[in-house]
Amino acid sequence: MMLISYIITLLPIVATSALAKTHTFNWTTGWDYQNVDGVLNRPVITCNGQWPWPDIRVTKGDRIQVYLTNGFNDSDTSLHFHGLFQKDNNKMDGVPFLTQCPIGPGDTYLYNFTVEDNVGTYWYHSHTAGQYEDGFRGMLIIEDGEDNVNFPYEYDYDVPLGIGDWYDRTVDLLTADFMNLYNPTGAEPIPQNLILNNTRNLTWNVQPDTTYLLRIVNIGGFVSQYFWIEDHDMTVVEVDGVYTEKNTTNMLYLTVAQRYSVLIHTKNDTSKNFAIMQKFDDTMLDLIPKHLELNSTSYMVYNSSAPLPDENFVDSLDEYLDDFYLVPYEKVELFDEPDYRITLDVKMDNLINGINYAFFNNITYVTPKVPALISVLTSGNDSTNALVYGTNTNSFVLKKDEIVDIVVNNYDTGKHPFHLHGHVFQTISRDRPYEADDGETVHPFDLTDHTPYPDYPMMRDTIYLNPQSSFVIRFKADNPGVWFFHCHIEWHLIQGLAIVLIEDPENIQAVESQNFTANELNVCKNKNIPVSGNAAGDSVDFLNLKDELVQPKAIPDGFTKKGIIAMVFSCLCGVLGLIMLSVYGLMDISDVEEKVVKDFRLSPEILLDDKNMDHNESYQESVMEKSGSKSKFFTSIRRLAPL
Ligand SMILES: *[C@@H]1O[C@H](CO)[C@@H](O)[C@H](O)[C@H]1NC(C)=O
Ligand SMILES: *[C@@H]1O[C@H](CO)[C@@H](O)[C@H](O)[C@H]1NC(C)=O
Ligand SMILES: *[C@@H]1O[C@H](CO)[C@@H](O)[C@H](O)[C@H]1NC(C)=O
Ligand SMILES: *[C@@H]1O[C@H](CO)[C@@H](O)[C@H](O)[C@H]1NC(C)=O
Ligand SMILES: *[C@@H]1O[C@H](CO)[C@@H](O)[C@H](O)[C@H]1NC(C)=O
Ligand SMILES: *[C@@H]1O[C@H](CO)[C@@H](O)[C@H](O)[C@H]1NC(C)=O
Ligand SMILES: *[C@@H]1O[C@H](CO)[C@@H](O)[C@H](O)[C@H]1NC(C)=O
Ligand SMILES: *[C@@H]1O[C@H](CO)[C@@H](O)[C@H](O)[C@H]1NC(C)=O
Ligand SMILES: *[C@@H]1O[C@H](CO)[C@@H](O)[C@H](O)[C@H]1NC(C)=O
Ligand SMILES: *[C@@H]1O[C@H](CO)[C@@H](O)[C@H](O)[C@H]1NC(C)=O
Ligand SMILES: *[C@@H]1O[C@H](CO)[C@@H](O)[C@H](O)[C@H]1NC(C)=O
Ligand SMILES: *[C@@H]1O[C@H](CO)[C@@H](O)[C@H](O)[C@H]1NC(C)=O
Ligand SMILES: [Cu+2]
Numbered sequence: 001m002m003l004i005s006y007i008i009t010l011l012p013i014v015a016t017s018a019l020a021k022t023h024t025f026n027w028t029t030g031w032d033y034q035n036v037d038g039v040l041n042r043p044v045i046t047c048n049g050q051w052p053w054p055d056i057r058v059t060k061g062d063r064i065q066v067y068l069t070n071g072f073n074d075s076d077t078s079l080h081f082h083g084l085f086q087k088d089n090n091k092m093d094g095v096p097f098l099t100q101c102p103i104g105p106g107d108t109y110l111y112n113f114t115v116e117d118n119v120g121t122y123w124y125h126s127h128t129a130g131q132y133e134d135g136f137r138g139m140l141i142i143e144d145g146e147d148n149v150n151f152p153y154e155y156d157y158d159v160p161l162g163i164g165d166w167y168d169r170t171v172d173l174l175t176a177d178f179m180n181l182y183n184p185t186g187a188e189p190i191p192q193n194l195i196l197n198n199t200r201n202l203t204w205n206v207q208p209d210t211t212y213l214l215r216i217v218n219i220g221g222f223v224s225q226y227f228w229i230e231d232h233d234m235t236v237v238e239v240d241g242v243y244t245e246k247n248t249t250n251m252l253y254l255t256v257a258q259r260y261s262v263l264i265h266t267k268n269d270t271s272k273n274f275a276i277m278q279k280f281d282d283t284m285l286d287l288i289p290k291h292l293e294l295n296s297t298s299y300m301v302y303n304s305s306a307p308l309p310d311e312n313f314v315d316s317l318d319e320y321l322d323d324f325y326l327v328p329y330e331k332v333e334l335f336d337e338p339d340y341r342i343t344l345d346v347k348m349d350n351l352i353n354g355i356n357y358a359f360f361n362n363i364t365y366v367t368p369k370v371p372a373l374i375s376v377l378t379s380g381n382d383s384t385n386a387l388v389y390g391t392n393t394n395s396f397v398l399k400k401d402e403i404v405d406i407v408v409n410n411y412d413t414g415k416h417p418f419h420l421h422g423h424v425f426q427t428i429s430r431d432r433p434y435e436a437d438d439g440e441t442v443h444p445f446d447l448t449d450h451t452p453y454p455d456y457p458m459m460r461d462t463i464y465l466n467p468q469s470s471f472v473i474r475f476k477a478d479n480p481g482v483w484f485f486h487c488h489i490e491w492h493l494i495q496g497l498a499i500v501l502i503e504d505p506e507n508i509q510a511v512e513s514q515n516f517t518a519n520e521l522n523v524c525k526n527k528n529i530p531v532s533g534n535a536a537g538d539s540v541d542f543l544n545l546k547d548e549l550v551q552p553k554a555i556p557d558g559f560t561k562k563g564i565i566a567m568v569f570s571c572l573c574g575v576l577g578l579i580m581l582s583v584y585g586l587m588d589i590s591d592v593e594e595k596v597v598k599d600f601r602l603s604p605e606i607l608l609d610d611k612n613m614d615h616n617e618s619y620q621e622s623v624m625e626k627s628g629s630k631s632k633f634f635t636s637i638r639r640l641a642p643l
Helices: 002-010 171-178 372-378 380-384 490-494 505-510 518-526 561-573 575-583 592-599 604-608 611-619 629-640
Strands: 013-016 021-035 041-047 056-059 063-069 080-082 108-114 120-125 137-143 157-166 193-196 203-205 211-218 225-229 234-239 242-249 252-254 259-265 274-280 295-301 340-350 356-360 395-398 403-410 416-420 425-430 462-465 470-476 481-487 498-503
Touching (some): 108 518, 120 211, 120 259, 137 157, 157 225, 171 490, 193 274, 193 295, 211 234, 211 252, 372 380, 372 481, 372 498, 372 505, 380 505, 403 416, 425 462, 462 470, 481 490, 498 505
Parallel strands (some): 021 063, 056 137, 157 211, 203 295, 340 403
Antiparallel strands (some): 013 021, 021 041, 063 108, 120 137, 211 259, 225 252, 234 242, 234 259, 416 462, 425 470, 481 498
């Protein structure tokens, strides 16, 4: 019964033209309770009162029209179609303050575009304040011709599968604890469970001797996952909307936002069932809570009378397919030498407010006051000057059709999955991890000494960066628009790990379909956001950034992260704080506490009074220590906090 009403509510209104269809959806966001992981009923973001959000399946060339109404009473929203190129239609990319104004409560934005240049496996999600981790996301399948007739490989059934991580609390609460003076190392909230198609213990009924095209999408917010099926090979044929030459493996590794389509041929023998396994990449967790189930078992069922399988063990997690070696089916050659090289250094550090931020080249992304696309459209001849888009937005202007290399050097010890909007890129270099735990240090990319670039590099839209390592991606600036490049770990995006590419702004200005409609401008006006001007809201002098938004000040000279940590310890823990100071070799800085309090204009009383400490209780169950000083520190502070 519920299923039927669900289908009726969400059934797209299909209007047929000669060939292409138009799929119209009328969606309103809201909140309701849902027990997703079988453990806890918690608030989730609903679509017309229902959850989960529907999958969309369209054919290349079709039009999608989504009327998205913000049904929240207190927060903005937006909708991004991950991986779509949105050619000459940049304002459909769904990034607040870049390609549109945030949709305020009660307002409606029409996402209206055709899927011209994309085929394969995609997804959609809110691009506002981590909302997709509260369940505002769904899968988007674009068939290549009627019934996917142009897909290059044979299969019998097409089966989407969403994998993800799931928290016991909503993102607003998690963020309040995360972006917090009491979390000076920037330890990310740890999910409670891995989910599969929005549940756990899923049963996938299969037929014998049949080829399935399994479209796996990681719709999670933070942790990468290993994925394998007991005693079944998977042949990769598509990554992030790019068909590949077949590559057979028994294990995949998917960061958040990545997609893999694999062919699985089932056995003839139907007497036995098999385990579908997901496992956390636990190296991404700052600590491993004792009760966290690192792996999760679901079931590939040939015979419903036969027993369900136990979990499946593998000898090593290192056997997963390394996507760097995949070859695109269309064998696109390595693009020419770059016309423009952008080098980005990733760091995580604290600013004067004690909060831990993420930086590209010492800048943590702060939104402009006017969406960058509106700045492009209203800045005339100044549009090619990066200054228009602000000094704290990490904006780079690209010229028409130039070849661009983005070199990313990781000065952090964590992995990061980076996503480029509006493009697929060639991955031409990716170095191995350099583990701090093994005493290794950062290895930035060396232009004069690197492994030869592949002849037919892998192309995709989301790629991971190894710890203390580097990658280089290359693409052609052939899609005029304002495109975000950012870490897809929602926590790191919230910490500001993003840059903005202003691609061929003159062409944007010249194309009518890039212009805002009255409705789109009204969404701005309702939020009191100017509909012309630079990043600072100045629509007279586009190079005047006096009133732009900027990041908090740096920690004063002679002051270190250790200083902040020491302060937090001292204030929280009194005498125990002193013990911690000695643990961290800070005893020599005897006046550290006084100095921090003075520089930060804070008092220990204020710190002790912070209500956020209550939230930390969920972490205070005993935890296992991991190696690495960051995790030890974090473990310790949680243990000491109750005192
Ligand atoms: C969408 O749904 C709302 C509420 O049911 C309705 O008021 C509105 O007219 C609908 N819009 C369209 C374009 O169908
Ligand atoms: C799945 O199985 C686990 C362990 O067998 C159990 O704890 C959990 O409640 C189950 N979840 C659901 C949603 O049934
Ligand atoms: C806003 O919505 C939330 C969640 O639905 C509700 O708890 C709250 O009372 C609402 N606030 C107002 C001012 O309506
Ligand atoms: C969507 O865009 C197309 C092309 O511009 C236009 O014809 C159509 O009317 C738009 N849909 C709506 C509902 O405005
Ligand atoms: C996952 O859910 C989708 C609907 O969202 C469904 O079409 C698909 O068959 C499910 N996959 C599996 C393996 O059960
Ligand atoms: C499975 O059965 C089909 C006929 O139903 C047969 O052609 C095929 O060879 C069998 N495969 C194996 C591995 O035995
Ligand atoms: C299914 O499993 C049951 C119980 O193990 C077994 O008796 C039966 O023969 C199996 N059926 C098939 C078609 O393999
Ligand atoms: C799953 O995780 C548990 C601990 O969380 C561990 O005991 C077990 O060996 C793991 N199983 C697999 C298949 O890795
Ligand atoms: C398949 O992937 C492996 C690495 O996992 C690589 O060595 C091999 O060249 C790839 N083959 C093809 C055809 O993509
Ligand atoms: C970032 O700041 C550090 C320390 O002030 C400086 O050495 C480095 O050159 C800066 N990096 C960039 C890309 O500006
Ligand atoms: C922009 O530059 C062109 C040529 O450089 C010039 O003709 C035009 O007047 C300028 N427009 C504005 C608004 O300054
Ligand atoms: C965009 O809209 C503005 C204001 O209505 C208009 O002046 C301009 O000519 C339009 N641009 C294009 C390319 O149609
Ligand atoms: Cu990241």
